Amino acid sequence: MITGALRFQRYAPPLIVFFAVIVLWEVLVDLLNIQRFLLPAPSVILEAFFRTFSTIMSSAAYTIRSAVIGFLIGAGTGILVALATARWTTIREGLMPFAIALNSVPIIAFAPIMNNWFGSTNPMSKIMIVAIITFFPMMINMVRGLTLVEPAKLELMHSYATAPFEVLTKVRIPNSLPYLFNALKVCSTLALIGAIVGEYFGGPRESLGVYILQEAQLFRFDNAWAAIIISALLGIAFYLIILAAERVAIPWHVSVEKR
Amino acid sequence: MQSVVLLKNVNKSFGSAGRPTTVALKDINLEIGPREFISLIGPSGCGKSTLLRTIGDLIEVTSGELLVNGKPARQARINREYGMVFQAPVLFEWRTVLKNVELPLEIMGVPKTERTQRARAMLKLVELQNFERHYPWQLSGGMQQRVAIARALAFRPELLLMDEPFGALDEITRERMNAELLRIWQETQTTVVFVTHSIPEAVFLSTRVVVMSARPGRISDIIPIDLPYPRNVETREHPHFFELVTTVREALRKGEEMRET
Ligand SMILES: Nc1ncnc2c1ncn2[C@@H]1O[C@H](COP(=O)(O)OP(=O)(O)O)[C@@H](O)[C@H]1O
Ligand SMILES: [Mg+2]
Numbered sequence: 001m002i003t004g005a006l007r008f009q010r011y012a013p014p015l016i017v018f019f020a021v022i023v024l025w026e027v028l029v030d031l032l033n034i035q036r037f038l039l040p041a042p043s044v045i046l047e048a049f050f051r052t053f054s055t056i057m058s059s060a061a062y063t064i065r066s067a068v069i070g071f072l073i074g075a076g077t078g079i080l081v082a083l084a085t086a087r088w089t090t091i092r093e094g095l096m097p098f099a100i101a102l103n104s105v106p107i108i109a110f111a112p113i114m115n116n117w118f119g120s121t122n123p124m125s126k127i128m129i130v131a132i133i134t135f136f137p138m139m140i141n142m143v144r145g146l147t148l149v150e151p152a153k154l155e156l157m158h159s160y161a162t163a164p165f166e167v168l169t170k171v172r173i174p175n176s177l178p179y180l181f182n183a184l185k186v187c188s189t190l191a192l193i194g195a196i197v198g199e200y201f202g203g204p205r206e207s208l209g210v211y212i213l214q215e216a217q218l219f220r221f222d223n224a225w226a227a228i229i230i231s232a233l234l235g236i237a238f239y240l241i242i243l244a245a246e247r248v249a250i251p252w253h254v255s256v257e258k259r
Numbered sequence: 260m261q262s263v264v265l266l267k268n269v270n271k272s273f274g275s276a277g278r279p280t281t282v283a284l285k286d287i288n289l290e291i292g293p294r295e296f297i298s299l300i301g302p303s304g305c306g307k308s309t310l311l312r313t314i315g316d317l318i319e320v321t322s323g324e325l326l327v328n329g330k331p332a333r334q335a336r337i338n339r340e341y342g343m344v345f346q347a348p349v350l351f352e353w354r355t356v357l358k359n360v361e362l363p364l365e366i367m368g369v370p371k372t373e374r375t376q377r378a379r380a381m382l383k384l385v386e387l388q389n390f391e392r393h394y395p396w397q398l399s400g401g402m403q404q405r406v407a408i409a410r411a412l413a414f415r416p417e418l419l420l421m422d423e424p425f426g427a428l429d430e431i432t433r434e435r436m437n438a439e440l441l442r443i444w445q446e447t448q449t450t451v452v453f454v455t456h457s458i459p460e461a462v463f464l465s466t467r468v469v470v471m472s473a474r475p476g477r478i479s480d481i482i483p484i485d486l487p488y489p490r491n492v493e494t495r496e497h498p499h500f501f502e503l504v505t506t507v508r509e510a511l512r513k514g515e516e517m518r519e520t
Contacts, residue, residue, distance in 0.1 A: 152349040155317055159343045160366045161336055170362070174353040252353045252394045 070130020078138025145176025306476025
């Protein structure tokens with residue numbers, strides 16, 4: 001049980017820092033007379049935020065869609081491949097070195113290639129980038145979760161003469177869930193980055209990336225900043241959804257309980 | 260009467276190509292009858308765990324004959340004739356206490372209601388009936404180990420194999436657990452093979468203490484424990500208890516000396 005006072009103690013410091021930074025930003029922009037195209041004041045961004053909210057959101061809808069579909073495909077495939085490697089060890093041994101190597105490649109660099117393959121206004125170009133970006137961390141983490149099981153647990157299951165499939169469902173899969181949720185958190189951020197940066201390399205007019213790019217090129221930096229803030233809020237929302245799912249799915253996990 | 264465990268000239272060596280082999284067990288002969296409580300005691304590295312794990316078919320013998328309930332150990336394992344308790348409780352973090360105890364029953368296909376009923380009875384036996392909905396991390400080390408014991412007993416195995424189950428507990432908790440284990444053993448009619456390196460623990464619990472010595476691991480002495488039942492706190496203060504503790508200690512020392520000569 002977290003009491004009101006404790007809750008306040010926990011959230012007060014970051015809130016104070018947040019508002020201090022905003023105020024400092026506002027004051028400094030005014031005092032130093034910083035040009036709007038370099039850095040608009042928070043009040044200006046806030047004004048643009050409310051003025052352009054509906055426009056930005058209709059662009060954001062496209063981006064969210066690419067991010068979510070790509071995420072589902074990438075993370076889903078990652079999970080399935082990991083499950084397959086738990087069953088067939090040779091697949092794992094053949095695949096893991098490549099997966100780890102590819103995971104350290106900045107896959108976003110392939111965005112122009114995807115735009116070229118699918119056409120920059122085709123949603124598939126963004127979906128594919130997001131899917132590829134999210135696949136590797138998901139698969140690698142999931143394989144770890146399925147294989148890094150305390151040996152004594154497996155020995156105990158062996159003593160019960162447990163069938164391999166039941167070892168998978170009763171031990172390996174539950175063991176992998178904390179790893180799975182960690183990967184989902186990483187992937188939720190990567191998915192939005194992938195979708196937006198993919199759009200910087202070309203996309204339909206109604207998309208967050210193209211909107212930010214276009215407003216910046218037209219020196220409407222207040223609008224660009226408002227859209228950037230919406231991207232940030234989307235990222236946070238995405239992350240919080242996964243956090244909530246984690247709390248429901250693995251209430252037993254220490255990292256959930258002790259938060 | 261048929262023996263529960265029968266070891267005839269059992270040898271076990273570890274080693275792979277290119278590395279020197281360790282003779283973990285040499286010429287082990289031991290017969291354990293129904294309802295016995297056997298402790299294996301000896302210096303660390305003398306092969307106690309190895310002996311226990313061969314009985315449980317967690318590792319294979321190199322040579323010799325090993326029968327559990329008259330069958331090869333492997334068959335006994337497949338028939339689920341023994342329960343195992345390790346030094347660590349090895350509980351599943353994602354299962355509540357009750358679900359942890361139910362696990363072997365689940366694997367053995369016991370129907371849901373019966374399974375819950377039996378798991379509850381076992382938790383009562385280890386006096387944890389009020390903790391069935393807790394998760395393992397919410398329990399102390401001693402309580403976790405009691406859950407592990409309840410789980411091992413849940414499917415009523417004829418044989419209980421325990422590898423230093425109380426090794427990580429403090430002295431006072433350990434003595435309390437000893438008394439509980441003895442009570443459970445008497446209530447459940449189980450045969451127990453119990454690894455320890457505590458001499459008083461071995462004497463207090465056992466019908467016979469098997470003394471082992473190292474390099475190569477072998478049985479150097481077997482000491483029958485004729486302390487009367489019920490054994491309780493007073494047992495530990497009985498002169499005969501001290502005599503038996505001394506006997507086991509001397510047997511351990513002799514085992515060591517034999518190695519040096
Ligand atoms: N899996 C293994 N591989 C190689 N050597 C082992 C293995 N398990 C045990 N040993 C060796 O066998 C000997 C007996 O070990 P163990 O049975 O664990 O001793 P104890 O339980 O009496 O302390 C030790 O020398 C140990 O190093
Ligand atoms: Mg040992």
